[in-house]
Amino acid sequence: MTVLVRGTQLARLLGQWHALPGRRRNPDYLALASSVRGLLADGRLALGVRLPAERELAEALRxxxxxxxxxxxELRESGHLNSRRGAGSWTMLPGGHRVASSGLWTPQDDLDMIDLGCAALSAPPQLVPAARAAAEDLPRYLGGAGYHPxxxxxLREAVARNYTERGxxxxxxxxxxxxxxxxxxxxxxxLxxxxxxxVLVESPTYPNALAALAARRAxxxxxxxxxxxxxWDAELLLSAVRQSRPRLAYLIPEFQNPTGHLMSAELRERVVAAAHAGGTDLVVDESFVDLPLDGTPVPPPTAVFDRHSRVISIGGMSKPYWGGLRIGWVRASAPQVQRLAAARVGVDMASPVLDQLVAVRLLAEAETIVAARRTQLAAQRDALVAAVRASLPDWQVVVPNGGVTLWAELxxxxxxxxSRAAEEVGVRLAPGPRFxxxxxxxxFLRLPFTxxxxxxxxxxxxxxxxxxxLDRAPTHPHRRQPAVIA
Incomplete structure (x- = not known):
C-alpha cells in the first residue's frame, strides 16, 4: 500500500527549508535532509512513503x-531513507523504531495529581435528575427480555432526529x-x-482508534x-486515498482529536468522491461535533455527500455529556445497521436499557446542556492558552475553534x-507519540482544557x-505511562 509523494507535493511540505535557523552554516544538501527528517519527526510525512525521484525533486525545489x-x-546514512536501485526510496525511522499505541494503565489515587491524559468533562448537573426520571420510565421495558441489539x-429516534436537523x-x-x-x-x-x-488514518489521531485497528492487525x-x-493537505489526502486504495479510512473531521482542526465542506465532498472511486469505506468519528466554540459554523455531516453507502458515522455522548454514560451510536444504511446488530450479538447483546433512557432525557435538554458546555470550554481554553503563552513562550499553540484539546508544538x-518528568510533580500527560x-x-503534546x-x-x-x-534532570526510562487516553 505504498504511497508516492510527488516532487511538487514534497516541495510544498518543505516550505522555506532553505531559510531555517542555522542554514547559513550548512550546505544545501544538509539543510534539505534536515528538513525532511523534521517532516518525519512531526508525522507530516508518513513512513513507508516513496519519495520523488532525484531529478523530479530537484526541479520542484529549483x-x-x-x-x-x-x-x-545523508538520509540513508541517518536511517531515514531506504533505497533500492531502480525501485525508488522509501521513508523510515532509524532502526525501524516503532511505538505501540497501547500500554498498561497504572491508576493512582493521588488527589494532587492533575490528569491531563484524559480529555473528558465531569458530569453535567442535569445528569442526576435525568437518571431519576429514567428510573421512572424503566417499568415500561421490564415486561420484556431487555435485549435491544x-x-x-x-433513543434511536432522538439520534436520528439530530442528524436530520443537521441536514x-x-x-x-x-x-x-x-x-x-x-x-x-x-x-x-x-463488519x-x-x-x-x-486502513488510512490521520497522523496524529485518536490513540484508542489505533489500538482498535491493531487488534484487527490492520x-x-x-x-x-x-x-x-x-x-489537512487536500492534495496529499486525496492522493493517499486514490493511490493506496485502502479498504477503510478513519477520519475525525470535526475538531480533530488531538489537533482541533475542522475539515471544510469542500474537502469532505472530495474525500467521499475519492473513497467511492477507490472502493474505500469511510468511518467518520463525530465525537466532537456538538462542541464548536466562538460561534464557529460546522459544515454539514460528511455523509451528506455519500450516495453509495460508503460513509459510516459514529458518535456518542462521552464528550458533550459524560464519559461515564456509555452511550454511542452508528449511523449507516438500514441494511448495514442490521448486519452490525447481527455481529454485535456475539459480543455484548445490547446496551443497558436504563442508560439509554438516561440518554433520551439528556438529549431532550441538549440545547441547554450543550450551550453551557460550550461556554465552560471556551473559558477553560482561553485560560489554558494564556497560561501556556505566559509560562512556556517558546511553545506554539493554535487556538482551536472547537473540541476539547490544544495541540502544542514544543x-x-x-x-x-x-511527560515522565511532569508525573513527578503531579501532572499526568499524554505525550505526542501516543497519537x-x-x-x-x-x-508535540496534547493539552485538554476539560x-x-x-x-x-x-x-x-x-x-x-x-x-x-529537563535537560539536566535525571530521567526514568522505565517508568510506565498510563494508557487510558480519552
Missing part, C-alpha cells in the same frame, strides 16, 4: 540534482445504539475490515496533519521525557518548572 542526491544519501426506539435525513432504522463511541468503532471494524486489511497508512492552517523533541504510529510526534481553569493554570506552572530543568 536546486541542482547533485544537492538532492547528496541529501538522499440496535437500541431502544426512543442529513435519517430514520431510526439507520441508527444503532452502542456502549460508547469506541464500541461503535470496534463493531464497524468487525467492514477483514483481519489484516488496509495494515495502517497515515496522512500527516499540519499543526497550523486547515490541518521547543524540542522532548514530549515523552517531559502516532511510528515513534514520531515527539515535538478541567477547571485553576487546575489548568496550576498544571502549566508545574510543567514549566520541570521543562526548564
Amino acid at each position: 536546486v541542482s540534482r547533485t544537492t538532492v542526491t547528496a541529501a538522499y544519501r 440496535t437500541g431502544i426506539v426512543e 442529513l435525513p435519517t430514520s431510526a432504522e439507520q441508527i444503532m445504539v452502542t456502549s460508547g463511541t469506541q464500541h461503535a468503532l470496534d463493531l464497524v471494524l468487525r 467492514a475490515l477483514p483481519t489484516g486489511g488496509s 495494515r495502517i497508512a497515515t496522512h500527516g496533519l499540519a499543526p497550523g492552517g486547515s490541518g 521547543d524540542g523533541p522532548i514530549s515523552s521525557a517531559l 502516532g504510529l511510528d515513534g514520531t510526534l515527539e515535538r 478541567l477547571p481553569a485553576a487546575e489548568l493554570v496550576e498544571a502549566v506552572h508545574r510543567i514549566a518548572t520541570v521543562r526548564y530543568d
